[in-house]
Structures are given as C-alpha cells and as structure tokens.
Amino acid sequence: MNSKRRTLLKGTLAAGAVSVAASAGLLAPRTVLAAWPKSAFAAKGVDDSLNALYGMKGAATSGSIKLKAPDIAENGAVVPVTVSSSIANAESISIFVAKNPQPLTSSYALGSGTQAYVATRIKMGKTSDVVAVIKAGGKLYSAKKEVKVTIGGCGG
Amino acid sequence: MAKSIKVRASNKNGLTTVKALMSHPMKVEKIDKKTKKVKPAHFIQTVTCEHNGKAVLTAEWGAAISANPYLSFKFKGAKAGDSLKVSWVDNKGKNASVNAKIK
C-alpha cells in the first residue's frame, strides 16, 4: 500500500505507473482518484504548478499545439477552450489561465489510444493568457493565447 | 442522479468522439468580506472515462472549470455498440457514474 502511494506522489512516473496499474487491475479507480494533485492546483504560478504536476518547470513553445479560445470571451465564467496537437505520444495535457489566482484549471492523463485533444469550458477572472501544456516523450511543450475578458453592458 | 452525466459518444472510422455534459455547481471557495465566513469550494475533482475497464482519459479538475462542466475527447480502439463508462468524484466525496453506448 505504501509503495503504491509513494509512486502516485511523483509527477512524471506517477502518470505511467497509474495507467499501467489500472489496466492490470491492480488499482481500483477509487485509488487512482486519491492522486488529485492538490499542490499543483494550489500553486500560484504556472511554473510551480508544472513542477508539481510533472516534476519539470520549463515548457518549449511548440507550433504543433493548436489552442482554440475566443479573442474576447463573452462571459469570463464560461470560456470554451479546445487544445489539440499532432505531437506524437502525448501523455498529458494541462490548461492554465496565467492570471487566475491559481492558474491550473485542469490536467488530462491520456490513455494509449487517446488523441492529443481535449475541449472544456473554463473560468477566467480577467484578461489573461490561456496556456496549454502537453507532456510527450519526457518533455513539455506549450502554446498560449490571450483571451480578453470584458465588462458587458447588459446585466439584468 | 442518473441524468447528472450526459454523454454522447460516436464512432467514425475507428475514432470515437466523446462529448459529456455534467450537472455540478463547480463552486469556487468564497470568503464573505464582512463576516469572514468561508463558503467552501464544491467541485468535481476527477473524471474517469473507461473503455473495457481501461482508463482512456482521466481528468483532474479544479474549481476553475465552469459550472455544469463540459468535456470532449477522442480515442481509438472502440467500436459502435461498445460501452464507455464516465464517472466523477467531487471534493466532498460525492460521485456519479454512467455507462454510455458508443453509437
């Protein structure tokens, strides 16, 4: 039990270990869920969050990541974002809002047959870069896009 | 709780596209400025999507994912008629699960 716990806490290895163990039936889904990356979500900066997630800080800007998000968000509470990439062997995708008090919005562990593609809706506190990071082959790649969050005129 | 996860999964040429909409408030922690009372965060932490007992996608979410969250992803290795299990657990320990048919 202890050895499994320690493996889960380590960023890079954890993702691999967890997915292998799960498919072999060694870990019930419930145990996998115990690995919610608390410190990554609590981190106040993108780099600290990346370090907590993957044990690495720097991500190389990549032209192979397509980050689709509106130029001007209609509503900062629901901003549709799509991340897709042609990078081979992608294992994980993470989405950050650089100027949110805690930048990490979500992190996705991809199964072996799962494409480097994810779409969701995120909350943005104010105009900020949205940053997508992909982990593949032991390296981190990123792309960013500025999304403007405005004050509307039509309350009610 | 049956309808708290809606899933649409369709297979085309071996690639299954999954779209899911979940019913959940996804509340950020709020501290009342006057009373200093803390209203705790309430949000889905983990979403697990499984095909044939294998996790095809595991999403770790924070409170910055929008209310009534949406998730879409694509994976290979399934065919029409197969089952896809989507489940979530939130920070209060509540959970929900659904078995969707891939069309």
Next chain:
Amino acid sequence: MKKLAAIVTAVVMLASPFVVNASPQKDLQDFRAYFKNKFPNTPMHDFINGVYSIHKASREQWEAFEEFPSYEIYVDKGEALFNNTKFKNGKGFKNCFPNAKRGIKGKYPYFDEKKGKVITIEATINKCITSNGSKKWGWKKGKMAHLSAYLSYKTRGQTIKIKTPKSKAAKAAYTRGKAHFYAKRGQLNMSCADCHYYYSGSKIRADILSPALGHTSHFPVYRNKWAKKGGDGMGTLHRRYGGCNKQVRARPFKAQSAEYSALEYFHSYMSNGLKWNGPGQRK
C-alpha cells in the same frame, strides 16, 4: 399603474414613427424589412439566433456551446417535472397539456377573448397547478423555467404563427405592448427599441445589442450570466423583461403582469414567420 400605462401609450403613439392605425400585419412587414436592410448579410431565418446571427466572433463561441448546450440539463429536468409532478388532487401536467410531446408552445401567447387578456405559457402552467389544488410556482426561474424549457424544446422547428389581433380588445393589448417597446423609460431614458431596433448591432460597453427580430423564438433562455450561482442559468422571458427595465434604471413591472404580457404579445408577433428555437443559450 393602468392610467399611467394608458398615458404612456398615448404619448408614445403620438411620437412614434408608426401610424397609430397601421395594422399588425403592416407592422410585421416593416419590422422584417427594417432588419433585413440593417443586416443584409444575415439570412432571414437566422435572426432567431440573435446576436450570433450578426456577429461572427460571438457566433464561434456560441457554436462551441451548442456542441453540448448547458440548457439540455434543464430540459431534462423539465421533462421529469412534466412526467412526474403530481398535484394535490392526483392529476398531472398531462391533463393540462395532453399534446405537449408534439410541441405546443406555438400556441402562446394568445389573446383570450372571454377573459379579455393575453395568455402566456407560464400563466397556463401556473393555472394548471393551482386549479388542481397545488401551490403555484415562481414566474421567473427554477421549476417554471425548466418546464417551460422542455415545452419549448419540443416545439423547436415549428413556425411562429401568433394569431393576428382582430378584436378591439386584442388590438388594444397589442398596441399596449408596442407602446412599451418604443417608449423611453427609466433614469437612462431608453426604450427597448433604442437598443434592439435602432442600435441593434452596435456596442453597449463590450456587449453587442441583439436585433429584436427573432428575440422571443428562443425563450426560456439559458443565460451564462444567470448561471453564476450554482449553474442554473435558466430564466423566463418576463425575467429578462424585468432585468432590461432595471438596466435603464426603470422600475420593473411584475412578471406576468398585464404590461409584460402585452409586450410579449407584440414582441412575439414581430417574429412571425421565423421558427421556434427554444431554449437558447446566451451570454
């Protein structure tokens, strides 16, 4: 209030660009022609999509939402309400709306000659509830909005065909609604028409003003803005009317008041010929 409304009607009618005796059919023709001319790149059938029919960048975001719209959760809740609610006397919504699954929202609003007033779908829902012994629902959100969303969803795709007001009383209600639409009100001294007719397509801070043509086709509406607390963004048309009145710093009328029902009557008639499209998702 009634006297004030009558005075406002008279003043507006004298000041309005429309001749008082113009028929509703002529109003409708002119309304459609005005917007067709103002937004030449928008096909007429697309006006039901509001601001997304006139602004490309907004439309892309809306299309992202339409991949799996948030209102589907509430249409489901509405369906459950329709199927499972039991009133005090044991009856259910099926007794009042036997053809709901075939889409019955197109009947509303209509002018009831016997009662001498405009009848909306929400009013009919509450009439159903109270006449069967149970306590009525709130008019603006929650269960009322969910059930209305379900009934609206079932009507999607049908053509909007509000009956042309013929009797004197019906025409009076229509005219009252039309007067409200064009009358300036509130501290900001603005009318519905200022934003949604004359300045539709222009900006109000960072928002783009939607054209009134097609407005009522997609109600009740899921507004992302209303969803901030707990995610339920569903609201009825009269909820939005109240919000709009408040925005120009005017005292709002009550939901389902004669004033808002009259406005809904005129407002809906102006979308005749387009398709029912509810519920919609908006910012």
